[in-house]
Amino acid sequence: MKDRSLFKTAVIALVSLWIVALVCLPNLLVVAASFLERDEFRFVRPALTLDNYRQVFDPVFFAIFMRSFGFAAATTALALAAGYPFATLLARSRFRRTLLVLVVIPFWTSSLVRTYALIGLLKAKGIVNSLLLATGLVREPLSLLYTDGAVLLGLVYTLLPFMILPLYAAIEKLDPQLSEAGYDLGASRWQVLWHVTLPVTLPGIVAGSILVFLPALGIFYVPDLLGGAKSMLLGNLIKNQFLTARHWPFGSAVSVFLTLLMGLLLWGYYASLKRFNPDLAGTPR
């Protein structure tokens, strides 16, 4: 008798309907399209094929994939290298609440605005070149913009807060007694870092890396605005397949690929969470 509530039925229906219609269905469409042939006029033709997945391994596209993964991996590595000591210092600081807000502000600022801000810094008549010229370090303005270096800088710059925040959350929870126990048992600084601190904060490291790595593959406007004409990463590839090349099935196959990668990384995250914090892992029971 308790279960016969109109409110309850309506809520469950609304939530289920929304998720089925706007989450499940669209994603199934992408998977379906990735197995169909391209059609000039109706985008897809109902004929099954595996060509789109074969095309993923075509040398031209495969090169873009590898380049894109290279950029994403380098971005993640740089953000982790800069972010981990930073998050550690942040968690130990007396002013950590204020300092944390200062990380949250760029986290919430539009990445497009932040990318645009970088252009002002890097352009031929920008601040960096003016400083270099004024101090006599260079005679001609350097071409900093529209290079691979600018793209990498742009990715690290826009995504760094996404690395710092999960790292901070993991490091702040760290019990200082753990590392003290390590020192008491005669471990060196590096041994404590390697055997105590890093394993315990691993979920934060994995979470931050996912939050940097995946967007670094998809965020098409950073290479668009900071890179040269040939600067093409995975996000630009998908965008072009849908808007310029009009090859939806291939664009879908690339997206499925990206989603599978995400699934793999999330699985890794849960595995690391279960290993070190069994209580935290999992969805509602």
Next chain:
Amino acid sequence: MRRWSRRAYLAAVYLFLYLPLAVLVIYSFNDSRYAAGWKGFTLQWYARLLTNEQLLQSLVNSLVVALLSSIVATAIGTLAAVAFHRYRFPGRRVFYGMLYAVMMSPDIVMGISLLMFFILVGLEIGLLTLLLSHITFCLPFVVVTVYARISGFDPHVLEAAKDLGASEFQTFRHVLLPMLLPAVASGWLLSFTLSLDDVIVSFFVTGPTFEILPLKIYSMVRLGVKPEINALSSLLFGFTLVSVILSQLLVREKRA
């Protein structure tokens, strides 16, 4: 020496994060279109924004989309969090997992999947499709925020409501909702900011008939740096700055 080097490291990272934004804001007041040097203070770039009707229209569009989608996402998300926590229904764990997947999935995959869905069901690309998409990507953030708060509750309070004869809706309206309000508010603020800033999903699900600010900025930036864009970007940054500080003050007040 060690303390000094720690501070220097913190300062260097903050400099990295803020220098470009500081330069952006300073240049939005610079009285020169091209020069790198300082040519005096001016507000003309801000004044010029006010005469750019296309830009103002896209700002209004963005605010309408952000306001509507954040309100609807907060309403559905709050109800969803309650449903996930209190009710047992088929697909509950799968749906909750799907919401997590939405939160983590690359924006670009979401953009193209929604685009294909809208074209399949024959919805014209514009305000409606933009709203449906923004509500969908804001939803998981509201659900997660509110769910975390419900999990911290004493279940006896809800049982007491039931014992006193409250219906499901009455329990929600008079017991759960008041207790959830801070989480609902922060879920809303999150959604509003997410919606206002989104570029990637919107890029696929709206067209030239309904232009929103981030896409307008994107198309302007592709044509080069202009002081008007400096002014506009500074305004957007200022907006984020104020809302983050406000939300921090809200949280602090609640804890005090």
